[in-house]
Amino acid sequence: MLHVFLLGSFSDSARREQFEAVRAALAAEPNSPPTLLLGNVPGAEGEALDAVVLRPHLITILVLEPRGGRLTIRDFAHAAWQLNGAPLTGAAAADNPFQQFLQQKNALDQLLRPHLHAGQANLNFISGLLLFGEPVTFGPEVEERMSAVPAANNFQLLADPSRFTRRLAQLATPEIDLTAADLEHLAAELAPSADSTSAAAAPEPEEEPADALSDEPIAPTAGGFLQQKAAQLWRWLGAEDVTDLDEAPYGYTEKTLAARNHEKQELERLQASMQQELATQLRAMEAREAEREKSIAQLRQQLATAPPVASEAARLQERLAVENREKEALDAAILASRAESEARNRELDAKIQQLEQLMQRLQAAPISSPAAPGYSSASSPAPTPLHPTIRAGFRQVRAWRRRLPRLAALGTGVLAVALVVGGVKSLMAGPPTRFTEHGRWGLLEADGDTLVPARYSSISDFIDGQAVVEQSGAFGFIGKNGQEVLPPTYDALNPYREGYARVRVGDTYTFLDEDGQEFDHYYYNALDFAEGYAAVLDYRGWFYIQGPDTPAQNPKLFREAYSFHDGLARVRLADGYTFIRKSYLRSPEADTKPFGRYSSASDFADGKARVTQKGRTFYIDEDGDPVE
Structure with missing residues (x-):
């Protein structure tokens, strides 16, 4: 069922025709949900909204722009957008469609408030779509300008009208609590005050020329007429198949949100399962402890009544000592189990809270991903891959942006020679020492001279000649000669491990190679490289990578994955924890034997791992056999 309400007449014939194209596309959509389309909606100070689509x-x-061409953006949130070198002026005389969208959200909220309560139409989750009528190409700065504004996640650009209905389906969110019944009720309330049509109940329209578009709302009927009308209108709009637009970051926000929401639900289920499992284990151990207490009390009573010189007394003493030792071991196991559970529970709570904050930022405006351990929490969703040409261009821009401070630091040839001399001196004298002054950190040479003034918020220990430094909330590397190897530009940064350094960029994680170049892919979470592999998390789940190469299309996925130690890695599958060898990742018919499934497990240390199976906690060796 499609209800269309035209709340005013379009003064711009091009936008009126584009609105009719939208109407026809919605009417022709197969198996479409109940839909309410509002046109030329009155806004603040006489400014009208081009169109609004409401669905469950x-x-x-919808911000309608009938024209096409080349789009450039100097500042996404504030400055005028340029289309073919001229300001992109919308129906509301605004030359920044994003600002126009923010203002129109408030106007729409005022319109819907008498009909819907706040939970049904949460202002923070109203989305926006800039729909172009002719093909559009995007300047190389568009992606970067959009990614710099968190609120842009709710406002997307669509140059290909033929993808309009598919994009609408992707924009749905559970935070908008509208049902089909709500839409029918809203349509009934709006009907008396607006010209309206219904795709399911309208009479057959009179025959008209194929290219005519009336000022009054049209009531299309089903079947060939709708398909013919939609095809005619899309041809008029000059629609083309622009695949890379759907692959751009502003095209997969809804996928990211769905993946984060799924991850949050999985963590909550894991937490509930873990708490239930712990409660069961604790009840079993407490029952065993009660039995042990009862047995000890009986032994003490028998010992008190036994003759002092009887052999029975010695036997009772021995049994009592054994029971006491087992009780102490059981008490220790209970305490250890509780401590481990509390630690895991805190970790899960933190991840769930971070995911909730991220989802709020994705859906609203200012918005985060779970962080793995390491320096400053530098531990996804690997984003949907960009078109190769676009991806290469942005990667080059990022590379030069990182290199510029280092190139500037080199200075003239004289300074370069000084740096070499200083480097040799530093190698001879050993790593510098840290000092603090007025809450800031600097470095001293071995002879006590100041190598780096106190200007950093923190400086880590030197590892392989480099230390992580923090300045104004950003992290980078500094060498033993006091020169910045990598200027502070990342939100978090870990030292190099096996040739790669883990970094956090916003809410996602990636790695740097030894040349300081970022990997092409970004992840929700990641662990450092160990024994040639790094565990990473994207929208599919946890899996392992071996370097900067494109991850496998169908990697072996896990619910949890941890680093390799002595050739073994702890992972969690659907039926519990187990351990894998590297051959498991390479084999098409992999098997986790000789290891079983455990309700909990720790990493191997000194050839042993602590596991819990069927309520019993014990240690296993690297062959999966129980050990004392």
Whole structure:
């Protein structure tokens, strides 16, 4: 069922025709959900909204732009956008469509408030879509300008009208609590005050010329007429198949949100399962402890009544000592189990809280991903891959942006010679020592001279000649000669491990190679490289990578994955924890034998791992056999 309400007449014939194209596309959509389309909606100070689409779990403002061409953006949130070198002026005389969208959200909220309560139409989750009528190419700065504004996640650009209905389906969110019944009720309330049509109940329209578009709302019927009308309108709009637009970051926000929401639900289920499992284990151990207490009390009573010189007394003493030792071991196991559970529970709570904050930022405006351990929490969703040409361009821009401070630091040839001399001196004298002054950190040479003034918020220990430094909330590397190897530009940074350094960029994680170049892929979470592999998390789950190469299309996935130690890595599958060898990742018919499934497990240390199976906690060796 499609209800269309035209709340005013379009003064711009091009936008009116584009609105009719939108109407026809919605009417022709097969198996479409109940839909309410509002046109030329009155806004603040006489400014009108081009169109609004309401569906179950969806409220989207459409900003219509009939033209096409080359789009450039100097500042996404504030400055005028340029289309073919001229300001992109919308129907509301605004030359920044994003600002226009923010203002129209408030106007739409005022319109819907008398009809829907706040939970149904949460202002923070109203989405926006800039729909172009002709093909558009994007300047190389568009992605970077959009990614710099967190609120841009709710406002997307779509140059290909033929993808309009598919994009609408992707914008639905559970935070918009609209049902089909709500939409029918809203349509009934709006009907008396607006010209309206219904795709399911409207009479057959009179025959008209194929290219005519009336000022009054049209009521398309089903079947060939709708398909013919939609095809005609899309041809008029000059639609083309622009695949890379759907692959751009502003095209997969909804996928990212769905993946984060799924991850949060998985963590909550894991937490509930772990707490239930712990409660069961604790009840079993407490029952065993009660039996042990009862047995000890009986032994003490028998010992008190036994003759002092009887052999029975010695036997009772021995049994009592054994029972006491077993009780102490059981008490220690209970305490250890509780401590481990509390630690895991705190970790899960922190991850769930971070995911909730990230989802709020994705859906609203200012918004985060679980962080792995390491310096400053530098531990996804690997984003949907960009078009290779676009990806290469942005990677080059990022590379030069990182290199510029280092190139500037080199200075003239004289300074370069000084740096070499200083480097030799530093090698002879050993690593510098840290000192603090007024809450800031600097470095001293071995002879006590100041090598680096106190200007950093923190400086880590030197590892392989480099230390992590923090300045104004950003992290980089500094060498033993006091020169910045990598200027502080990352949100978090770990030392190099096996040739790669783990970094956090915003809410995602990636790695740097030894030349300081970022990997092409970004992840929700990641662990350092160990024994040639790094565990990473994207929207599919946890898996392992071996370097900067493109991850496998169908890697072996896990619910949890940890670093390799002595050739073994702890992982979690659907039925519990186990351990894998590297051959498991390479084999098409992999098997985790000789290891079983455990309700909990720790990493191997000194050839042993602590596991819990069927309520019993014990140690296993690297062959999966129990050991004392």
